[in-house]
Amino acid sequence: MIPEPIHPSLLEETRVTSPKCPSCGGVMGYDPKSNQLLCQYCGYNENLSANNDQIKELAYHEHNGQEEIILLEKEAKKVYHCNSCGANVMVDSDQIKTKCTFCTADGILEEAFEHRMVKPAGIIPFYLGKKEAELKFTQWIGQGWFHPSKLKKAASLDAMQGVYIPFWTFDFHAYAEWCGDAGYHYTDYQRVYLNGKWINQPVTKIRWEYKSGTLQHFFDDILIIASDKIDPKFRTGITGFRLNELVNFDMRYMMGWQSELYNQNLQSSYILAEQIVRDQVRNMCSGQLGGNVQKNLHVSTTLSQQTFKHVYLPIWMSAYQYNGKIYKILINGQTGKIYGDKPWSWIKISILIFIFLFVVFAIWWMRENGFVD
Ligand SMILES: [Zn+2]
Numbered sequence: 001m002i003p004e005p006i007h008p009s010l011l012e013e014t015r016v017t018s019p020k021c022p023s024c025g026g027v028m029g030y031d032p033k034s035n036q037l038l039c040q041y042c043g044y045n046e047n048l049s050a051n052n053d054q055i056k057e058l059a060y061h062e063h064n065g066q067e068e069i070i071l072l073e074k075e076a077k078k079v080y081h082c083n084s085c086g087a088n089v090m091v092d093s094d095q096i097k098t099k100c101t102f103c104t105a106d107g108i109l110e111e112a113f114e115h116r117m118v119k120p121a122g123i124i125p126f127y128l129g130k131k132e133a134e135l136k137f138t139q140w141i142g143q144g145w146f147h148p149s150k151l152k153k154a155a156s157l158d159a160m161q162g163v164y165i166p167f168w169t170f171d172f173h174a175y176a177e178w179c180g181d182a183g184y185h186y187t188d189y190q191r192v193y194l195n196g197k198w199i200n201q202p203v204t205k206i207r208w209e210y211k212s213g214t215l216q217h218f219f220d221d222i223l224i225i226a227s228d229k230i231d232p233k234f235r236t237g238i239t240g241f242r243l244n245e246l247v248n249f250d251m252r253y254m255m256g257w258q259s260e261l262y263n264q265n266l267q268s269s270y271i272l273a274e275q276i277v278r279d280q281v282r283n284m285c286s287g288q289l290g291g292n293v294q295k296n297l298h299v300s301t302t303l304s305q306q307t308f309k310h311v312y313l314p315i316w317m318s319a320y321q322y323n324g325k326i327y328k329i330l331i332n333g334q335t336g337k338i339y340g341d342k343p344w345s346w347i348k349i350s351i352l353i354f355i356f357l358f359v360v361f362a363i364w365w366m367r368e369n370g371f372v373d
C-alpha cells in the first residue's frame with residue numbers, strides 16, 4: 001500500500017504523545033482543575049499552551065473538501081465505531097471501551113481509522129471536572145417547586161462522561177437591500193348612534209408608509225453542532241459557549257477524555273448556518289422598517305467572505321433514573337449550564353390549580369354577597 005502523503009502543516013504540529021507518565025509510568029490525562037497534563041499517581045505535570053494564535057478561519061468557497069487525514073497512532077488515539085448508532089468515538093490508545101458513549105450499546109468495535117477529515121483549529125478545554133459536574137447536577141435536580149419532592153434523593157445518576165463534541169463555526173459578511181410598508185396606528189373618531197344619541201367613538205386606523213434601505217452586518221462564529229448524536233432538543237441550547245476562550249487545538253487536551261469524530265459534514269452544516277444568518281438578516285431589516293405593523297417586506301441578501309473552522313467543545317453527558325424512567329442530561333463543560341428534563345409533580349401542579357380556582361371563586365363569592373365592592 002502506498003502511504004498517504006502527509007500534510008506538512010500537520011507534521012510540524014503533531015507531537016508524539018503518550019498517556020504514560022514519564023516519571024512513574026502511570027496514566028496521565030488533562031486535568032481541568034490545574035489546566036495541565038497531570039499524573040494521578042505521582043503528581044507529575046506538564047503545562048499546556050493556552051495560546052490562540054494558530055486558530056485560523058478558512059475560506060469556505062476555496063476549501064473544496066481539502067480534508068486532511070487524522071494520524072491517530074501518532075496522537076496515541078484510536079477510534080471505536082458503534083454499529084447501533086453510528087458514532088465514532090476517539091479514546092486514548094491504552095483504553096478499552098465496551099459500551100457506546102452515546103447509545104450505551106454493547107459490542108462496539110475498534111476501527112482502523114483512515115478517513116480524511118478536516119483538521120480541528122481550536123478547542124475549549126474542560127473547565128468543569130467530574131466532581132464539579134456531579135455537584136452541578138445535585139444543585140440542578142433540587143431546583144424548582146413543580147418537581148417531585150423526593151426527586152433529589154431518588155434520582156440515581158449514571159456515570160458522567162466527559163466528551164469533546166465536534167462543532168463547525170461560520171463567519172459571514174451580509175449585505176441586504178430591503179423595502180416594505182410600515183404601518184403606524186393612529187386614532188380617528190367616527191360618529192355612531194348609540195343608546196339613542198350620536199357620539200364620537202374612537203377607532204384605531206393604520207397609516208401606511210413605504211420605506212427602503214440597506215443593511216450591512218458581520219456575523220461572527222455561528223456555531224453548528226457537527227454531531228447528530230446529541231438529542232435534537234438540546235442542540236440549540238448547547239451552543240452557549242464563550243468562544244473567545246478557544247485555544248489552539250492540541251490533542252493533549254483530549255488525553256484521558258473521549259471525543260467524537262464529526263458526522264455532520266461541512267457542506268450540510270454550512271446550509272444550516274446560512275439559514276440562521278438569512279433569518280437574522282430578515283429580522284434586522286424588519287427592525288429597520290419599524291412601525292406598529294408591517295406588510296410587503298422584501299429582503300434581498302448577499303452573503304460574502306464566508307469562512308469556517310472546526311472546533312471541539314467540552315460537554316459532560318449523563319442520564320438519571322427516576323421511577324423507572326431515564327432522563328438524559330448534558331452539562332456545558334465550560335460554563336456548567338445544564339440541559340435536561342425533569343419529571344413534573346402532577347400532585348403539586350393540581351394543588352396549585354385548585355388553590356388558584358378557590359381564590360377566584362372566593363373573590364367572586366365575596367363580590368356577589370357584598371363583602372367587597
Ligand atoms: Zn506519574
Ligand SMILES: [Zn+2]
Nearest residue numbers: 082085100103
Ligand atoms: Zn452507539
